[in-house]
Amino acid sequence: MREIAWIKDTLPIEPWQIGGPVIKGFGRGSKVLGIPTVITDVEPWLLHDFDADFYGEELHLIIVGYIRPEANFPSLESLIEKIHEDRTIAEEALDLPMYSKFKDDPYL
Numbered sequence: 001m002r003e004i005a006w007i008k009d010t011l012p013i014e015p016w017q018i019g020g021p022v023i024k025g026f027g028r029g030s031k032v033l034g035i036p037t038v039i040t041d042v043e044p045w046l047l048h049d050f051d052a053d054f055y056g057e058e059l060h061l062i063i064v065g066y067i068r069p070e071a072n073f074p075s076l077e078s079l080i081e082k083i084h085e086d087r088t089i090a091e092e093a094l095d096l097p098m099y100s101k102f103k104d105d106p107y108l
Contacts, residue, residue: 008093010065017107018042019060033080047091062102065093 044061067086073079093099102108 007098008096009089010067010093012065015062015064017062022055022057022059024055060108062105064099064102
């Protein structure tokens, strides 16, 4: 049985690509949580800060790792705190060679 390695609090997965137009959702991520998200089959958090909205534009993502499963939180504040922890984990993991090699992928 192959052992699964945890890399910087993430579980590497077989990379897969998703893409499509950016559409306006309910605004819960940015309005309620202060965290812009993209609604897809996986809900990625865009780590880059953009100067303007880009609704209608084509967005390409490569999913390369998994941080944690969905969970219920006792308060909005605890959810926001966990999401910010996730961001730190993602930013640190994306600097590792296992993940950083995808930064220049032609799909993006």
